[in-house]
Amino acid sequence: MFAATRLDQVSLDIAPDAYEEEEAFWAALTGWSPRRGPLPEFTALTTPGTPVRILLQRLGEGPGRSAHVDLACADPDAVRALHERHGAVCVTRGRHWIVMRDPAGGVYCLTERDPETGVLPPA
Template identity: 65%
Template structure:
């Protein structure tokens, strides 16, 4: 089963979707599509330029909770991907015919959706690129969850720069990769978005100008909260390649 494209979803409370729309379009160099869904809860962030590049980020308004993030995996055969996911322990949440909502063994939602020919990733925007969905996994489920996502995607499995990280690197050209993070404590699985930043301080200042606030500072990541209340990370990685250069200038992956 070949995954042809990936979308990173920012899930935010439906009542704050307009705030999420204004912020995420501003910081990613995109404009929003017309809303879709029964409650106008879905938006695609379309690259402003250049022509011919494909979207890879979407917004979803959620009725409950503060939201988070999830992945859409685009394939030619949704049924085959759904079947493969279930055989590996995923739960089918909803079957919509041409797409399916599933939940990983650790409880992280994701979707199997049809591929519509997307193939050209959008450019770096103002020194950053939203290029990663980080899955936050409780310790008891971490090993199995890493195996699930590696088996389902077939992507290259790489050790991260710290013991609690593992990276699934997609084939060249795909827009969004997966970082799996082992949490320190047992709590429900979740996910958040990561941006690769050439200059994290400059990107942070730009995001704060558009209403984001600092939550905390990590070793090589900065946790932020957007105006709609969702948390995400600015990471000191090359936005072109996703690599994190260490002090010796070797390229590491998370």
Template identity: 55%
Template sequence: MQRLDDEQPARAHLDLAVLSPASARARHEALGARFVARGKEWTVMRDPAGAVHCLTDRDPRVPTGGDEPAGGARGVFGR
């Protein structure tokens, strides 16, 4: 969750972890998304309907908060 500085209707956006931010950006643009901004570890995009999403530099094979590749011996949910 992220606190917003101003009052607005409720909204959310996806953060998509990608192996190659440049390739992912090109693919999203080919599908109609537009580049909005580049952060330190993410690229902000706007889809054709106007919704914002981010392409993060985080390795998608590593679960958030851990260092074991997704689908490893314990699996994504630690089972």
């Protein structure tokens, strides 16, 4: 049985010195409304009627930009175990997410955001 998951967001991981420029660029390009996250290093770009959002994530250090997908999970630990059975490896746990590495070395996250509503569970 599969635990409920869905593609939740595409996360753009941005170097600190490029963050404001990237945020302005993606907001202008998409026309989507920026919304600050609960942590200062996150800004979400959303638009009504679109279930997938763009998450801008300010990196602590480092050059350039990369991207990864986040999957919203009803039960992140059950989804982690399923992904591990298929060859993924757990890299680390964050406040509301689990960082995974797929068999080819790509990084992605399993989040605690509700797959139906996109809302984080109460703290």
